[in-house]
Amino acid sequence: MINCKGVDGMHTILFLFPERLQHLLIESFTVSLAGVEEIRIRIGRPVQIESHHGTVDLDYVPSQNDRQHIAEKISQHSFYSLEEEMKKGYVTIEGGHRVGIAGKVTLEEGRVKAIQSISSFAIRIASEQIGCADPFMDELWDPIARRWQHCLLIGPPKSGKTTLLRDFARYISLHHQGCEDRSKKISIVDERSEIAACHHGVPQLTFGTKIDVLDRCPKLEGMTMMIRSMSPEVMIVDEIGHERDIYAIMDAMYTGVSMIMTAHANSIEELQKRAIMDKLLKSEIHHYIHCNQTGYTLFKNGRKIIFSERKP
Amino acid sequence: MTIHWIGALLIVAGSSLEGFRRSNQLHKRQLALVEFAQALTWMQNEIVKRQTPILEIIRTQMQRKGEVAVLFGLFQEQLTKNQSLLNDAWTKAVDAYKPVSNLLPEDLEWLMRIGEAIKPYDRQSIDKELSFIIDMLRSCHQEARSRAVQMGKVYKALGVMGGILIVLLLS
Numbered sequence: 001m002i003n004c005k006g007v008d009g010m011h012t013i014l015f016l017f018p019e020r021l022q023h024l025l026i027e028s029f030t031v032s033l034a035g036v037e038e039i040r041i042r043i044g045r046p047v048q049i050e051s052h053h054g055t056v057d058l059d060y061v062p063s064q065n066d067r068q069h070i071a072e073k074i075s076q077h078s079f080y081s082l083e084e085e086m087k088k089g090y091v092t093i094e095g096g097h098r099v100g101i102a103g104k105v106t107l108e109e110g111r112v113k114a115i116q117s118i119s120s121f122a123i124r125i126a127s128e129q130i131g132c133a134d135p136f137m138d139e140l141w142d143p144i145a146r147r148w149q150h151c152l153l154i155g156p157p158k159s160g161k162t163t164l165l166r167d168f169a170r171y172i173s174l175h176h177q178g179c180e181d182r183s184k185k186i187s188i189v190d191e192r193s194e195i196a197a198c199h200h201g202v203p204q205l206t207f208g209t210k211i212d213v214l215d216r217c218p219k220l221e222g223m224t225m226m227i228r229s230m231s232p233e234v235m236i237v238d239e240i241g242h243e244r245d246i247y248a249i250m251d252a253m254y255t256g257v258s259m260i261m262t263a264h265a266n267s268i269e270e271l272q273k274r275a276i277m278d279k280l281l282k283s284e285i286h287h288y289i290h291c292n293q294t295g296y297t298l299f300k301n302g303r304k305i306i307f308s309e310r311k312p
Numbered sequence: 313m314t315i316h317w318i319g320a321l322l323i324v325a326g327s328s329l330e331g332f333r334r335s336n337q338l339h340k341r342q343l344a345l346v347e348f349a350q351a352l353t354w355m356q357n358e359i360v361k362r363q364t365p366i367l368e369i370i371r372t373q374m375q376r377k378g379e380v381a382v383l384f385g386l387f388q389e390q391l392t393k394n395q396s397l398l399n400d401a402w403t404k405a406v407d408a409y410k411p412v413s414n415l416l417p418e419d420l421e422w423l424m425r426i427g428e429a430i431k432p433y434d435r436q437s438i439d440k441e442l443s444f445i446i447d448m449l450r451s452c453h454q455e456a457r458s459r460a461v462q463m464g465k466v467y468k469a470l471g472v473m474g475g476i477l478i479v480l481l482l483s
Contacts, residue, residue, distance in 0.1 A: 080430075118433070
């Protein structure tokens, strides 16, 4: 499990906030912030909490001082050291939690150079559901070839694709007593620090021993680098879609690497409308998992095989 | 008679010591200013070029000798133990450093501005602010050095001569 507990079992996220906001959060959601998915701080507007039960507004309006407080706590008093990350609009903090940032930016030659002042923080609490991939593993294992089969996870935003992808990585990188073959060298190309939630390059979430992560690296370059340098047996990438990504994935597949990846789409039909994606689906991918709020459904060659309910 | 001689010697020694103390203070001020200018230039490079986190910078500054280490030690205490915010922690650290400092109030005012200078989110603003403060500290150092050269000897001479003069007047 993620180590999010600080002093007195308090969730580490709480230490980012001014004292009064800490107390309000504890009163509403306990010290472990049970059920909280996202905390939105907007200067001059009430703090908004997104949890499993819906969205709640707290009786707390953050001030300019609170902004400085949160910014300093996120960056350990050195916001300038996050300048490169800030250009992407978010930073990953210890524990793998992601802090999205909005405000006034400064441009140089039409590109974002730096954030001058911050007006909003969206703190997305990293969560992992250990075991959520377990129901699908037997189906995805090819006992004859002794390898994992390619699999594509599809679904709309916040449907749990990355959570499931992460658990695939955990399962495959673990040592399995009695079926050692299932444990493979796995490489994650984590473009947005979402899958492994790395902090200073070190994965913060639960994985096995056979895992290598290329953090914040563009997929295209990352996949080539990993194949050259780490000789993976399974590779994990998030949010594929661009034509270049698909060609790189196909190249990786031809080198014998099993690919497990995610794509944004409401249905498989939506993906099939994209010519290059359709080619990938028809030629190489026989398994895909459709993710939504209710659960995960595994399809093999278009036929529904397994449904697993999503835990809150 | 002997007691008179001892008294005279004590007056001359006391007055001379005061002269030397004042001269030494001038020397220490210019030394502290040059140390701060160097330390801040290093800090500026670390922030602008290497994006080194502030706590790491503080740890290195604390390994220096002299007043820089004292001030950064107080700064670290404010940030870590008292959990103050950057600017607030720096202001409190400078306030706590004042009584043990050899710097003049106008030098300390420039130092006080560092907390605000390292607060911005972008390195360019920090760079500009720190450059300005470093330049001002260097000009303070120039002034302190010429003052130390000119007045150092004067204070020493005045101390010794003043002591002798008092003895003569009293005899």
